[in-house]
Amino acid sequence: MKYNFIKKGFFPLLFVVTGHFSLAQDYWQQRVEYKMDIDFDVQNHQYQGTQSIKYTNNSPDTLYNVFYHLYFNAFQPESMMDVRSRTIEDPDGRVRDRIQKLDNSQVGYHKVGKLEQDGSAVDFIIEGTVIEVELAKPIPPGEETTLNMTFESQVPVQIRRSGRNNAEGIDYSMAQWFPKLAEYDERGWHAHPYIGREFYAPWGDYEVNLTIDKNYIVAATGVLQNADEIGYGYQENGIEGKRKGKTLTWKFKAENVHDFVWAADPDYKHVIANVPGGPVLHFFYQETPETKEWEKLPELTIKAFQYIEKNFGEYPFPHYSIIQGGDGGMEYPMATLITGHRSLRSLVGVTVHEALHSWYQGLLATNESYFAWMDEGYTSYATSLTMAHVFDGEVDWFNNGSYGGYFALAKSGKEEPMSTHSDQYETNFAYGRAAYSKGAVSIAQLGYIIGEEARNKALLRYFNEWKFKHPDLNDFVRVAEKTSGLELDWYYDYWVNSTKTIDYGVGKVEEFDGNVLVELVREGALPMPMDVVVTFKDGSKKIYYAPLSIMRGEKPNETDAERVILPDWKWTHPSYNFQIEGNLDNIQSIEIDDTGLLADINRQNNKWTNK
Numbered sequence: 265m266k267y268n269f270i271k272k273g274f275f276p277l278l279f280v281v282t283g284h285f286s287l288a289q290d291y292w293q294q295r296v297e298y299k300m301d302i303d304f305d306v307q308n309h310q311y312q313g314t315q316s317i318k319y320t321n322n323s324p325d326t327l328y329n330v331f332y333h334l335y336f337n338a339f340q341p342e343s344m345m346d347v348r349s350r351t352i353e354d355p356d357g358r359v360r361d362r363i364q365k366l367d368n369s370q371v372g373y374h375k376v377g378k379l380e381q382d383g384s385a386v387d388f389i390i391e392g393t394v395i396e397v398e399l400a401k402p403i404p405p406g407e408e409t410t411l412n413m414t415f416e417s418q419v420p421v422q423i424r425r426s427g428r429n430n431a432e433g434i435d436y437s438m439a440q441w442f443p444k445l446a447e448y449d450e451r452g453w454h455a456h457p458y459i460g461r462e463f464y465a466p467w468g469d470y471e472v473n474l475t476i477d478k479n480y481i482v483a484a485t486g487v488l489q490n491a492d493e494i495g496y497g498y499q500e501n502g503i504e505g506k507r508k509g510k511t512l513t514w515k516f517k518a519e520n521v522h523d524f525v526w527a528a529d530p531d532y533k534h535v536i537a538n539v540p541g542g543p544v545l546h547f548f549y550q551e552t553p554e555t556k557e558w559e560k561l562p563e564l565t566i567k568a569f570q571y572i573e574k575n576f577g578e579y580p581f582p583h584y585s586i587i588q589g590g591d592g593g594m595e596y597p598m599a600t601l602i603t604g605h606r607s608l609r610s611l612v613g614v615t616v617h618e619a620l621h622s623w624y625q626g627l628l629a630t631n632e633s634y635f636a637w638m639d640e641g642y643t644s645y646a647t648s649l650t651m652a653h654v655f656d657g658e659v660d661w662f663n664n665g666s667y668g669g670y671f672a673l674a675k676s677g678k679e680e681p682m683s684t685h686s687d688q689y690e691t692n693f694a695y696g697r698a699a700y701s702k703g704a705v706s707i708a709q710l711g712y713i714i715g716e717e718a719r720n721k722a723l724l725r726y727f728n729e730w731k732f733k734h735p736d737l738n739d740f741v742r743v744a745e746k747t748s749g750l751e752l753d754w755y756y757d758y759w760v761n762s763t764k765t766i767d768y769g770v771g772k773v774e775e776f777d778g779n780v781l782v783e784l785v786r787e788g789a790l791p792m793p794m795d796v797v798v799t800f801k802d803g804s805k806k807i808y809y810a811p812l813s814i815m816r817g818e819k820p821n822e823t824d825a826e827r828v829i830l831p832d833w834k835w836t837h838p839s840y841n842f843q844i845e846g847n848l849d850n851i852q853s854i855e856i857d858d859t860g861l862l863a864d865i866n867r868q869n870n871k872w873t874n875k
């Protein structure tokens with residue numbers, strides 16, 4: 265007995281351990297250490313910067329080039345962002361033709377002065393929002409190099425995400441504000457021009473020293489290192505004493521992040537709140553009649569964080585800052601910029617959504633250009649659940665929620681596969697509905713396919729195995745497969761790489777030889793396992809479950825009803841028959857998926873009722 269136990273138990277354990285280690289060895293990611301000194305002039309909205317990046321090449325390839333993003337160069341007439349916005353059929357209302365109308369004092373720019381690698385000057389050219397650098401000497405695998413740059417920048421008027429003097433009167437919303445090294449991964453360089461959206465960058469540490477007019481309060485990614493020195497104790501009353509001279513230098517450090525945001529305004533009110541056992545929350549906003557709901561925000565954000573950490577994984581940073589700024593809501597490491605003139609529900613909604621991006625984007629840093637739906641969709645899904653918890657309600661996926669958004673897309677004739685590059689969708693509508701709605705449905709519907717418990721476990725396991733990395737779709741699929749024991753490649757082949765839709769119906773129902781024969785028909789091209797709920801006249805229910813053969817297994821029964829597992833349905837077969845014991849008279853109704861989690865675009869044919 266003892267020998268058998270060891271034989272059965274020990275070897276699988278060994279296998280699991282080796283499996284895990286080989287995964288860690290195969291995966292690599294580049295690393296950066298930024299040090300920046302910024303001298304900011306609030307009169308001209310310009311700043312001088314020096315930047316040092318220690319760059320470690322963890323790839324198996326020798327690198328001969330590097331690339332930087334220069335995001336502010338997008339805010340110039342005739343930039344790719346400008347022309348795209350003026351030629352796409354449904355431009356973002358915040359951008360439209362506003363970039364074309366900017367004069368020299370209103371545009372944004374980064375001008376590069378000196379650029380050196382380990383003390384030697386390098387050749388580079390600036391191509392719009394990208395610097396192409398030819399290195400002075402190649403970086404072999406496993407080696408590091410230091411890149412030093414001086415630059416001069418001008419903050420554009422607020423057009424999109426960042427800029428000065430936003431609609432609510434916040435002076436500086438400083439996102440995408442510094443020359444930023446592009447990411448190199450197993451797919452190569454990602455020196456994407458800044459056209460509309462989506463960010464992707466190497467992981468690393470940031471040290472930012474920002475010298476600015478002493479009347480400004482600065483909110484930023486990272487932890488303030490010199491609160492005492494500048495007389496700023498992170499207390500509710502804001503700035504106190506000690507401020508001499510015209511400027512102050514704010515010193516921030518952030519560890520293991522892939523971006524750095526800051527915002528500054530002389531009139532910020534600063535409120536702090538502690539999540540018990542979790543991070544310190546900072547709130548920065550101008551106290552006006554339009555921001556009165558911010559008073560209730562700390563308590564509700566604490567409630568949200570507690571729920572999120574329990575269900576989606578532990579928040580690993582010491583701080584999270586909710587900062588009034590920007591032009592809507594946008595996520596950054598350890599912080600968000602949100603507009604603040606909102607009703608309570610809208611204010612909490614945007615805060616929860618952006619905070620959840622700390623999980624789906626901040627920590628699970630997918631390449632947003634290719635997998636925007638993995639951060640917007642997963643975030644939207646988790647936001648629905650968290651908002652229901654915070655306001656003690658139920659999730660309504662169907663009316664205004666993600667399913668409704670997806671169905672409208674599927675029927676619009678404008679749908680494109682979710683594998684489309686984020687900037688390359690024909691319409692902003694198709695991008696938005698795919699990333700937010702269809703992305704959220706991908707996760708809700710996964711619960712229909714593998715069971716809710718396995719789906720929830722997969723989400724947590726995905727977080728724990730892939731946080732602080734750059735996962736992609738395959739990494740999530742593998743986790744979901746290992747957690748559920750089911751094969752799932754087919755689901756993502758259809759859901760992500762195609763616009764095929766789900767439509768099942770109940771066909772003929774007839775009595776034959778004292779039993780009932782039921783025909784199911786597949787009208788849509790996208791195959792799915794079938795939960796058929798049969799309700800009998802006596803009120804009892806039975807589930808007839810037909811797995812797809814390509815799943816290679818069954819999900820567990822998570823309902824109280826008895827379940828009959830039918831033979832697999834092969835996706836090549838447009839119809840399927842099964843038998844219910846007993847007379848037709850006993851049956852009240854037969855319905856495909858009574859939960860609504862199956863994204864069946866036509867539910868009219870899902871139910872047969874005995875009349």
Ligand SMILES: [Zn+2]
Nearest residue numbers: 617621640643
């Ligand atoms: Zn989002």
